[in-house]
Amino acid sequence: MSKIKIEYTSNPGIIKFISEKMLTESSYEYNSIDDAKNSALVQQLFHLPFVKKVFITANFIALEKFDILEWKEVEKELQEILEMYLDQNDSLFSEDKTEQLVEVYAESTPNPNVQKFVTNKLLSNQHIELSSIEDAHEVPLAYELFGFPFVKEVFISDNYVSIQKTTDLDWFEVNNSLRDFLKEYLQSDRRIVAEGYKPSVKEAQQNNVKFTATDDDISKEIIAVLEEYIKPAVAGDGGNIQFLSYVPDTKEVNVLLQGACNGCPSSTITLKNGIEATLKQLLPGKIGAVNALN
Known part of the structure; x- marks a missing residue:
């Protein structure tokens, strides 16, 4: 059985x-x-x-x-x-594997240099952020995206790709090319991520001070709030927030902003008025400040 x-x-x-x-x-x-x-x-x-x-x-x-x-x-x-x-049953899936038509559409994000390309196909259940073609050898989809000369960073998560461009062109000049490329790539069923690939967590630092990961009870409460209240909204804007650590003495929370959130002009407002305010409201007396260690 x-x-x-x-x-x-x-x-x-x-x-x-x-x-x-x-x-x-x-x-x-x-x-x-x-x-x-x-x-x-x-x-x-x-x-x-x-x-x-x-x-x-x-x-x-x-x-x-x-x-x-x-x-x-x-x-x-x-x-x-x-x-x-x-x-x-031998399989969870039917033998009739009718080819699913892949759809891709573009969404703007609060970061003017980042566009979110959403598809009806799951791309990855990991959060993958890459800033160069050298980092992308185990992520074939990102590797080929870096072949576009204007692509600066790639973030892949769930059913979307957030792409950061260089500042010397506008999105309307390249949107169709990117959308057509993604549709063709995904429709061909080529591999998106190498088997067994695990994203490396970049050592986030601020003012050259290294963080120390924490796993105490308050850290777990913070993670639960981020998962339920913050991450869905951040993902809707083409990004991700990752908990790094909690400092009991100062009640500071350190997080990593990824995708469209990284380098976004409005990320400071989001951090203070959104993330920090929500944590303070739901965990009263336990939160001092929230820092983005990018």
């Missing part, structure tokens, strides 16, 4: 069901039952009223729920459903 292990994540709305065997070599993200034409199991999951999103990659299935119940109320039943399905 197939065995499924339940694993909680840092986001209380998301739970992972990990299989003892490989489920897929690709990654799939489903936002509704209409997206799930290639999987009877995912269609079955969306018939459950609390299922908001389904994500499948490697050896696990991740579910995001609507806030109408707690996972403990349903996780055992879900575990049994998945184990039974895997026992009765």
Whole structure:
């Protein structure tokens, strides 16, 4: 009998069901039952009223729920459903692999030098930020994007690519070229990221003072707030925020801003009026200041 292990994540709305065997070599993200034409199991999951999103990659299935119940109320039943399905079926996906038409559209961001290109295909479940072609050998999509002479930085996350350009041209001059390139690249099903690739976390410094990563209870509370309240808004603007450390003596929070947020003229306002204000409101008395160590 197939065995499924339940694993909680840092986001209380998301739970992972990990299989003892490989489920897929690709990654799939489903936002509704209409997206799930290639999987009877995912269609079955969306018939459950609390299922908001389904994500499948490697050896696990991740579910995001609507806030109408707690996972403990349903996780055992879900575990049994998945184990039974895997026992009765050789694959999670149907044999009819009708080619999905890839769509790509451009979105402006608060950073005038960064454009966000959104697609209907999952690109990566990691946050990948690259500032040169030399760093991109294990990220083929970014490597080819750096072939455009105006591409300065590339940030890949979820279903979008944020591209920072040089300042000597306007977006309207290159938008169509980038969109056409991305559509062709993704439609050809070429590899986006090398297997086993892990983004390197650049040693963030400010005034030459190195940070020390922390994992105390307040740090965990900060991470939970960032995941639930801050990251979705930042991702909507083509960026990402990564927690680095918490300094108990000064109550300072150190974070790393990535993608469109890095170098954005309005990032200081976002940091103080958005991120810092939210943390102070939700964690009263525990937050002094928020610093971006880029």
